[in-house]
Amino acid sequence: MAKAKTIYVCNACGGSTPRWQGQCPACQAWNTLEESLSESTSTNARFQGLAQAVPRQKLSAIKAEDMPRLPTGVDEFDRVLGGGLVPGGVVLIGGDPGIGKSTLLLQALAEMSAAGVSVLYSSGEESAAQIALRAKRIVLAAPQLEVLAEIQLEKLLTTIDAARPQVVVVDSIQTVYSDALTSAPGSVAQVRECAAQLTRYAKSTGICMLMVGHVTKDGHLAGPRVLEHIVDTVLYFEGDTHSSFRLVRSIKNRFGAVNELGVFAMTEKGLKGVSNPSAIFLSQHAEMVPGACVLVTQEGSRPLLVEIQALVDTAHIPNPRRLAVGLEQHRLAMLLAVLHRHAGIACFDQDVFLNAVGGVKISEPAADLAVLLAIQSSIRNRALPKELIVFGEVGLAGEIRPCPRGQERLKEAAKLGFTIAIIPKANLPKSKIPGLRVIPVERIDEAISAANELS
Template sequence: MAKAKTNYTCTECGGIVNKWAGQCPSCGQWNTLVETIMEAAGNRFSAKHQSLAQTAPVLNLSDIEASDVPRFGTGIDEFDRVLGGGLVPGGVVLIGGDPGIGKSTLLLQALSNLTKIKKVLYVSGEESGAQIALRANRLVLDTHGLALQAEIQLEKILNTLADHKPEVVVIDSIQTIYSDALSSAPGSVAQVRECAAQLTRVAKTMNITMILVGHVTKEGALAGPRVLEHIVDTVLYFEGDTHSSFRLVRAIKNRFGAVNELGVFAMTERGLKGVSNPSALFLSQHESQVAGSCVMVTQEGTRPLLVEIQALVDSSFAPNAKRLSVGLEQNRLAMLLAVLHRHAGVAAFDQDVFINAVGGVKIAEPAADLAVLLAINSSMRNKPLPRSLVVFGEVGLAGEIRPAPRGQERLKEAAKLGFTIAMIPKANAPKQKIEGLTIIAVDRIDEAMSRIRDIDDAN
């Protein structure tokens, strides 16, 4: 038998080359080329499936009536928040996360709620019907009206969609689905890309809300080609440690809502439950004041969250001092330490510095800079910051403190949770006084350190 011809496909951009190379010539990424079997020309999909996509007429944009996209809720408030208000008819959602983190549990709960208002279908390629029924019984879910199909062949799934005509479909997972039109194995780059494209085409044509479950790599990114994220309308990621009882769902892409929205869940015996006050999760409960702890207000989408930043500074006995950051960008920590030395006179070149964001939350915005520096200074001086202090602000290389977006919402959230002192950038100072909150507006890092020392002397 003749050996099947192969080529190499980039998992980032989908580019195809004949020979393996360390760097993709199309997008420049390294170690992204994987071997795939070459497909015969004109044999990707049968004419039956090609006919699903009708030729769209050419229209003038000014003649198209703009209307709000109708939504329907899943019955899980935190999930609806991340989705931008609910699911959209014809929308395709891709949700990824580590194994065992709760993807299937959350979707099974959502489908159980949707059976009351929609015709739903759960397509399982990883678990048998008995396993899913066992999970539903454990979660005490009402599964009347929840249709289930254990199938991994794309053509059979498409026939079921045409016959059953569901309104909401969950594919668990896209890496297990394969098409007979392609000879490569399930989970390969070609299979994942083409199966996702076919399912998306059917969802748009039949106005089906489709949710695809995706595997993730050891780096935490969605497995398969990067074009998979471009095909779908919404991309959600599960975050958090599988050993913890809390789960975070973050929107990375959303054509129908705001990105970087965050949903907070607690894993219980009855499945995932939404957390109404997530700020309490990210604040440690110290019996007494401790040095190296500072509370900041971060903005996750439209939601302000209070997060405790912890710092530990210790003498280094190695030639190169350690710089370790958990939940914050490590390169930014090195930059902030240089700014602290140059513009505030606080040197840490011979100190090991460790930074941690409590609760496993990941903070990407630069508004955490001021909280990080105050926590480091507090640990070095071994003097705790006031328990009622909350801060936010970006620190520039010149030592200036830059404003953060949505400062008013951050301050109101801090006041609601009982904080009485806020150190913020001068540009974020509110025009009207917020009841119960004393504002300390600063525009340079040395001024912020001086104000903190004044508070310590007053106490």
């Protein structure tokens, strides 16, 4: 029997090479080549002549209509999806093991089946009995929910074609394999081909397809990067598995806004949506403490109030430490240089530790001003007012730049009882917001002076 030929496939671009290399020759990415079996092309699939031409359409002649949405019955899940599932749409959900991916999808299918929607839950990791035990544990009543334990792609597609449900969950795509390929389930070729086949079937039939994906130790979706390009929506579960809160973030969405955030609490009866997520991102202090500043950040279409905490302490080693949790590490070093150059506050002999309360990850630059005010509050050991909120981007010249949707941020803060705001001058609202005193600033030294006067 001939020995199977092995090749090395890049999990970033899908390119292949006969020998292992440190760098992919196709996309120049490092350490992305994985060993796989070479797949031979069948005779029927070879090029045998010109294919029949398909009809073309002019863009101006195509009617653009809003896609109908299918609500899942879980409000926070619908928010992240952009209003619900779209017929023919393919959703990929990734996250750490045990964070709640299967539980959330099982709850959503139960809600939809109760509303008269035909659904199918296909699991390759658990047996039907295990799924029934989990549904019983979280007290889930879904008499119309159909369950299938199958990992072979051809059998799965045949079952779906016979039942024709409106929504199908495949848990997970790494366990599904096709007989047309000789490689093992979970390999780059199998994941790419199975995802492409399921996506084509969903597009041709109008079935909503939700696929669960494994993640690597770095937190990225396992398998080839082309997997994220095939699907319509990519969702990530965030948060610590030891915490009771889970965050679902939209990374890609062809039918809605990206960076939308859904907040859930893990309870004995499964995941429950959090109606006021700002409450979990604020520390429960009786009084404000030095080094704490409340930021109004924007996650998709939702403004959130997050407490930024800073601790500045004398360094006992030659190289002071700079550690940021939930914020960008390199941006912290840049902001400390701006604080020294334009506000005269030096931290070159101090350890600086930064934390965003609640496990949320903040990537927008609107957190700059809150970070610097928290740092100077910790240095002075003077607490900022409890009713103060802050947002603004800080430039290298020390200027305070405006942030998008400033009006919505201020209204959210006023609704939650905050009465003072230090914001960029360009974000000054045209009409006064009741109960909110707004202090506009143009430079970082002005912002620090205003904060010192308040404290």
